[in-house]
Amino acid sequence: MLPKIDKRKIVCGWVLCCSLFVIAQENYPQETFQSPMDIPLILAGTFGELRSNHFHAGIDIKTQQRQGLPIYAIGDGSVTRIKIAHWGYGKVLYVAHPNGYTSVYGHLQKFAPEIEAYIKKVQYQKRSYQVEVFPDLGEVTVKKGQVIAYSGNTGGSSGPHLHFEIRSSISEKPTNPLLYGFEVRDATNPVLEEVYAYPLSKNARVNQSTDKVELNFKRQKDGTFLADKVSALGTIGFGFKGFDRQDLAANKNGIYSVQLSVNGKIYTDYDFETFSFAESRYINTLIDYEHFGAYRQRIQQCFKTPGNRLGIYNTLYNDGKINIQEGMSYSVTLLLRDLGGNETKIIIPVEGKNEPVKIEKEEEKTDEYLVAKKNNNYDLGAATVYFPANTFYKDFYIDLKKGTDTITIHNSRVPAHRNFTLTFDVSKYSKEERKQLFIARLDKDLDANYASTYKRGNTFTTRTRNLGTYTLAKDTIPPTIRPKNFKEKQWLNNYSYLSLRISDDLSGVKSYSATLNGDWILMEYEPKTRTLTYNFDDKILDKTQCELQVTVSDNVGNTTIYKSTFYRK
Numbered sequence: 290m291l292p293k294i295d296k297r298k299i300v301c302g303w304v305l306c307c308s309l310f311v312i313a314q315e316n317y318p319q320e321t322f323q324s325p326m327d328i329p330l331i332l333a334g335t336f337g338e339l340r341s342n343h344f345h346a347g348i349d350i351k352t353q354q355r356q357g358l359p360i361y362a363i364g365d366g367s368v369t370r371i372k373i374a375h376w377g378y379g380k381v382l383y384v385a386h387p388n389g390y391t392s393v394y395g396h397l398q399k400f401a402p403e404i405e406a407y408i409k410k411v412q413y414q415k416r417s418y419q420v421e422v423f424p425d426l427g428e429v430t431v432k433k434g435q436v437i438a439y440s441g442n443t444g445g446s447s448g449p450h451l452h453f454e455i456r457s458s459i460s461e462k463p464t465n466p467l468l469y470g471f472e473v474r475d476a477t478n479p480v481l482e483e484v485y486a487y488p489l490s491k492n493a494r495v496n497q498s499t500d501k502v503e504l505n506f507k508r509q510k511d512g513t514f515l516a517d518k519v520s521a522l523g524t525i526g527f528g529f530k531g532f533d534r535q536d537l538a539a540n541k542n543g544i545y546s547v548q549l550s551v552n553g554k555i556y557t558d559y560d561f562e563t564f565s566f567a568e569s570r571y572i573n574t575l576i577d578y579e580h581f582g583a584y585r586q587r588i589q590q591c592f593k594t595p596g597n598r599l600g601i602y603n604t605l606y607n608d609g610k611i612n613i614q615e616g617m618s619y620s621v622t623l624l625l626r627d628l629g630g631n632e633t634k635i636i637i638p639v640e641g642k643n644e645p646v647k648i649e650k651e652e653e654k655t656d657e658y659l660v661a662k663k664n665n666n667y668d669l670g671a672a673t674v675y676f677p678a679n680t681f682y683k684d685f686y687i688d689l690k691k692g693t694d695t696i697t698i699h700n701s702r703v704p705a706h707r708n709f710t711l712t713f714d715v716s717k718y719s720k721e722e723r724k725q726l727f728i729a730r731l732d733k734d735l736d737a738n739y740a741s742t743y744k745r746g747n748t749f750t751t752r753t754r755n756l757g758t759y760t761l762a763k764d765t766i767p768p769t770i771r772p773k774n775f776k777e778k779q780w781l782n783n784y785s786y787l788s789l790r791i792s793d794d795l796s797g798v799k800s801y802s803a804t805l806n807g808d809w810i811l812m813e814y815e816p817k818t819r820t821l822t823y824n825f826d827d828k829i830l831d832k833t834q835c836e837l838q839v840t841v842s843d844n845v846g847n848t849t850i851y852k853s854t855f856y857r858k
């Protein structure tokens with residue numbers, strides 16, 4: 290177990306920023322691990338950074354826009370998990386170290402030869418590119434500084450980089466890799482972009498508004514910021530938008546530590562030293578999701594909303610909410626800190642004033658008020674939707690549009706924590722028609738996106754966390770398969786790999802397989818580039834004339850078979 294640091298011990302002034310790092314570091318080994326790369330650590334992402342439905346569980350190390358850079362084991366250890374997936378971490382390696390930590394290396398291009406051979410064997414056995422294995426402790430051992438893989442861009446990665454994590458081996462909780470003494474240059478203060486005040490109680494107001502208000506602020510001579518005086522009454526809270534930057538790169542990364550205090554008393558203090566994967570999705574309660582839904586910008590709320598079950602708080606007084614009384618003055622301080630000892634501070638003066646409300650927050654009311662803690666079932670004509678209790682974080686007026694084909698379940702501005710079930714009645718379609726039909730979610734441009742469709746009797750069902758518009762769509766066109774780097778009847782003696790482009794226009798590629806002279810061969814699938822790749826090293830060919838056959842099916846079962854002959858000696 291990792292002891293949680295009690296930051297209340299830290300009081301004020303310069304001691305504060307230096308202590309933050311030192312105290313946090315004390316809990317983690319400083320000399321044990323070496324860097325996973327032999328290039329300067331320039332970060333494209335930090336630990337705890339706010340991402341879509343999750344906090345970033347590691348650091349993203351930039352690899353100079355290249356792939357194939359060596360990745361080193363950060364310490365002696367044993368490979369405990371190897372996974373290859375189309376999305377997520379792509380090709381990823383987990384190494385358990387004797388000191389109780391596991392290092393994780395993601396989006397790899399390939400593994401070092403021995404590990405590559407180990408996993409290829411599994412892939413050929415299971416006849417699948419996507420595999421996951423858990424070698425026994427001691428089965429695949431590595432030494433500190435040994436090359437274990439090469440950097441890449443596999444999985445849900447939008448550019449070449451190494452995703453690197455250090456987890457507690459027992460709890461599997463990811464910890465901030467910057468607490469282990471790796472050298473990452475950082476002399477840049479966190480950047481505060483926007484500050485907001487939120488009226489939270491029924492009659493609360495801020496600057497005569499019952500809606501949240503953005504505050505103006507200016508930099509002062511001493512480098513701190515000062516906001517314009519706020520007039521308020523009732524229970525209020527604060528939020529901000531900001532980012533942090535390390536040296537040597539312009540990337541906007543996440544902020545390590547956030548602290549809000551009122552008249553010197555800490556109300557809210559949280560940081561990204563560690564968190565658990567189970568709580569990661571509650572990020573949707575830390576950010577102002579309504580704002581995010583509307584503007585795709587993440588405001589971090591310094592108060593805890595009722596649905597928020599995050600354990601990242603070191604201190605939370607009155608849920609970070611401030612009760613403002615008429616005639617009283619308050620000095621609110623927001624302090625943002627990184628692990629390089631840099632900090633940004635803003636002071637927000639608040640006056641308790643009973644002024645008339647000029648701007649009312651408008652709540653969109655509909656016929657249906659959804660109570661989050663209950664099960665809710667709605668008949669929408671073409672489909673029914675079932676929300677199990679606690680699908681949502683709070684009660685709200687749900688906007689439902691019935692239809693004979695297309696139905697709408699509210700909009701994407703409300704986050705769902707759990708899956709809900711959407712069931713379409715397909716009894717009006719013939720058995721033959723049903724084959725090519727699937728449940729589709731319509732995006733903003735009304736493009737149909739395949740939703741995993743379970744077909745049973747007269748119903749199609751999908752389980753999803755995405756609110757929005759759904760319909761039944763029909764996919765009649767089979768996938769396409771085209772060779773990328775070779776032609777029919779070609780001599781391929783100098784080729785090291787075969788590459789093909791596969792795609793499906795509507796429901797998407799579900800499965801693919803290939804044989805060479807009748808034997809199953811491994812095709813590596815990269816969905817981002819729609820490319821299948823076969824590596825000639827995999828198999829010793831005993832014939833000059835080779836028959837390649839590639840089969841691709843889409844999500845409703847339309848199938849294309851591609852055949853080609855080539856020669857190789």
Ligand SMILES: [Zn+2]
Pocket residue numbers: 334345347348349451452453
């Ligand atoms: Zn990452």
